[in-house]
Amino acid sequence: MKYSNQKRLLVAVDCIIFGFDGTEYKLLLIQRGFAPEKEKWSLMGGFVQPDESLDEAATRILNQLTGLHDVYLEQLQAFSKPDRDPIERVIAVSYVALIDIKKYNRQISNEFHAHWFPMNSLPKLIFDHQDMVTAALNRLRYKAAFHPILFELLPEKFTLPQLQTLYEGLFDTKIDKRNFTRKVLSSNILKKEKDKDKSSSKKGAFYYSIDEQVYKDNFQNFLNFIPKNELNPQTE
Amino acid sequence: MKYSNQKRLLVAVDCIIFGFDGTEYKLLLIQRGFAPEKEKWSLMGGFVQPDESLDEAATRILNQLTGLHDVYLEQLQAFSKPDRDPIERVIAVSYVALIDIKKYNRQISNEFHAHWFPMNSLPKLIFDHQDMVTAALNRLRYKAAFHPILFELLPEKFTLPQLQTLYEGLFDTKIDKRNFTRKVLSSNILKKEKDKDKSSSKKGAFYYSIDEQVYKDNFQNFLNFIPKNELNPQTE
DNA sequence: TCAAAAGTGTTATCACTACACCCATGG
DNA sequence: CCATGGGTGTAGTGATAACACTTTTGA
Numbered sequence: 001m002k003y004s005n006q007k008r009l010l011v012a013v014d015c016i017i018f019g020f021d022g023t024e025y026k027l028l029l030i031q032r033g034f035a036p037e038k039e040k041w042s043l044m045g046g047f048v049q050p051d052e053s054l055d056e057a058a059t060r061i062l063n064q065l066t067g068l069h070d071v072y073l074e075q076l077q078a079f080s081k082p083d084r085d086p087i088e089r090v091i092a093v094s095y096v097a098l099i100d101i102k103k104y105n106r107q108i109s110n111e112f113h114a115h116w117f118p119m120n121s122l123p124k125l126i127f128d129h130q131d132m133v134t135a136a137l138n139r140l141r142y143k144a145a146f147h148p149i150l151f152e153l154l155p156e157k158f159t160l161p162q163l164q165t166l167y168e169g170l171f172d173t174k175i176d177k178r179n180f181t182r183k184v185l186s187s188n189i190l191k192k193e194k195d196k197d198k199s200s201s202k203k204g205a206f207y208y209s210i211d212e213q214v215y216k217d218n219f220q221n222f223l224n225f226i227p228k229n230e231l232n233p234q235t236e
Numbered sequence: 237m238k239y240s241n242q243k244r245l246l247v248a249v250d251c252i253i254f255g256f257d258g259t260e261y262k263l264l265l266i267q268r269g270f271a272p273e274k275e276k277w278s279l280m281g282g283f284v285q286p287d288e289s290l291d292e293a294a295t296r297i298l299n300q301l302t303g304l305h306d307v308y309l310e311q312l313q314a315f316s317k318p319d320r321d322p323i324e325r326v327i328a329v330s331y332v333a334l335i336d337i338k339k340y341n342r343q344i345s346n347e348f349h350a351h352w353f354p355m356n357s358l359p360k361l362i363f364d365h366q367d368m369v370t371a372a373l374n375r376l377r378y379k380a381a382f383h384p385i386l387f388e389l390l391p392e393k394f395t396l397p398q399l400q401t402l403y404e405g406l407f408d409t410k411i412d413k414r415n416f417t418r419k420v421l422s423s424n425i426l427k428k429e430k431d432k433d434k435s436s437s438k439k440g441a442f443y444y445s446i447d448e449q450v451y452k453d454n455f456q457n458f459l460n461f462i463p464k465n466e467l468n469p470q471t472e
Numbered sequence: 473t474c475a476a477a478a479g480t481g482t483t484a485t486c487a488c489t490a491c492a493c494c495c496a497t498g499g
Numbered sequence: 500c501c502a503t504g505g506g507t508g509t510a511g512t513g514a515t516a517a518c519a520c521t522t523t524t525g526a
Contacts (some may be wrong), residue, residue: 002324006283006355008244011327050325054316078314078329080290088238089286091247093314093326161478178480179516201477203523397505414507415489437504438497 010090013057014045016136019101020153031113037126058095067105068134072098094132098152159205188214245324249293250281252372255337256389267349294331308334308388320364330368334388395441415466425460
C-alpha cells in the first residue's frame with residue numbers, strides 16, 4: 001500500500017565540513033563531477049537512499065569524502081526552495097561536520113577534487129550552498145558559545161593556546177589569556193597531560209585532553225567568553 | 237532533464253503547536269482522518285506540494301487547522317527513519333508553532349477533530365510524533381532561555397504576572413517576582429500600557445506590550461532566569 | 473643572551489539572588 | 500474591612516573583566 005496522489009521528491013544531504021589549521025577556519029569543498037554546474041565548487045552531498053536515515057546518509061557521504069569515522073555531525077536544517085536545483089526539485093537537508101583537519105586523508109580527497117578553503121576567501125558556490133554555509137557558521141558560533149564542541153576540531157591532545165585561538169578565530173575577538181585559562185579549567189572538562197607541545201614555542205605548552213566523564217555531565221555548564229553583541233540569533 | 241537512478245520520496249511537514257491557557261502549556265492535536273492509524277491522535281501534518289517550500293507547507297497546514305496567519309513558526313528538524321511510517325517511507329520535517337490559544341478558532345478545529353491537550357497528559361501519538369514533541373519542548377526551553385519568544389503565546393497586551401507564569405510553567409520553577417520584573421523591564425523590550433487587566437485580581441495588573449523596535453535590536457540580549465541545570469543540551 | 477610564547481593573581485565592577493512589606497480594590 | 504493578588508528596594512554574594520610581570524628554552 002502506498003499514499004496515492006502525492007508527488008515524491010528527491011531528498012539530498014549536503015555537508016558543511018569545518019576544519020581549523022591552527023590559524024584560521026577552513027571549509028572542505030569539492031568540484032562537482034556532473035552536470036549541472038560541473039566543475040563548480042560545491043558542498044559534498046548526495047541523495048538519500050531508500051534504506052538509510054538522513055543521519056546515515058550524512059555519515060556515509062562524509063566518510064566517502066574524508067575516509068573518517070566518528071566525526072562530529074549535526075543536522076542543521078532543510079533547504080527547500082522549489083527551484084533551488086535547476087534540474088529537478090530537490091529537498092536538501094544540511095549537516096554541519098567538525099573534523100580535525102590533520103586527520104583528513106588527502107588521498108581520498110583527490111578522487112573528488114576536494115580542497116580546503118579559508119572561510120574568508122570561499123569561491124562562488126553552486127545553488128544555495130552559500131546560504132547553507134552562512135547558516136552553519138551562525139549555528140557553530142551560537143552553539144560554541146554555550147557548549148564545548150570546538151574540541152572536535154582539534155586532535156585528542158591539544159594545548160590551551162590552541163584552544164584559545166580556536167575561540168578567538170570563530171568570534172573574531174581577542175580573549176585575555178588568564179581569564180580564558182581560568183574559565184576553561186574551572187569547568188573541569190580538561191585533564192592536564194604530562195607532556196608538552198613544543199612545535200610553536202621554545203618553552204612548550206602542556207597538552208590537555210577531554211575528561212570524557214565530566215564532558216558528558218557538564219555539557220551544558222560551559223561558556224561563554226563571547227561579548228554579547230557577537231552573538232547572532234540562531235539561524236533556524 | 238532529471239536526475240536518473242535515484243529514488244524519490246514523500247516529504248511531509250508536521251507541526252508541533254504550543255499554546256498556553258494561563259496556567260499550563262497545551263499541545264494541539266488532531267484525530268487522524270485516514271489510514272493507517274485512523275482516529276489516533278497525531279500532530280497536524282501534510283505532504284509537501286511540488287510548488288511550495290517547507291516553510292510554505294507548514295504555514296499552509298497551520299492555517300488549515302487554526303485559521304491563523306502570522307504565526308510564530310520555526311523549523312525544528314527532519315525525522316527520517318526509513319520505517320517511521322508503516323505505509324511508505326516519508327521524510328518528515330517538523331515545525332514548532334507558538335500561538336495565542338485565545339485566537340484559536342474552534343469552528344475550524346472541529347473539522348479536523350482537533351483538541352488541546354495539557355502537556356503532562358498527552359495521549360499516545362502515532363509514529364514518531366512523541367519524539368517530535370519531546371524535541372520541540374527541548375528546543376522551546378533552550379531558545380526561550382535566551383530569546384524573547386514566549387510572548388508569541390500571549391495576546392498583544394499582557395501583564396507581567398502572566399508572563400512570569402509562562403516562564404515558570406516552561407521550566408517548572410518558581411521565580412522571584414521582583415527579580416523577574418527587574419530583569420524583564422531592564423531589557424526595554426516591554427512598553428507599559430495605560431490600562432490594567434482586572435480579570436485576575438481586584439487591584440488589576442498593568443498591561444505591557446512589545447516595543448517592536450527594541451525587540452528586533454535586542455533579540456539576543458535577553459534573560460535568563462533559568463537555573464543552569466534545568467537546561468538540556470539542544471536536541472539536534 | 474635574548475626573543476618568543478607560556479604561565480600565573482589581584483582588584484573592581486557588574487549581575488544575580490534572597491528576602492518582606494505596602495498598595496489597591498471588589499466583594 | 501478584609502482577602503487577594505500587584506507592586507516595589509536593598510544588601511550580600513558570586514562571576515566576570517581588566518590588567519603586567521616572570522618563566523622557559525632553542526637558536
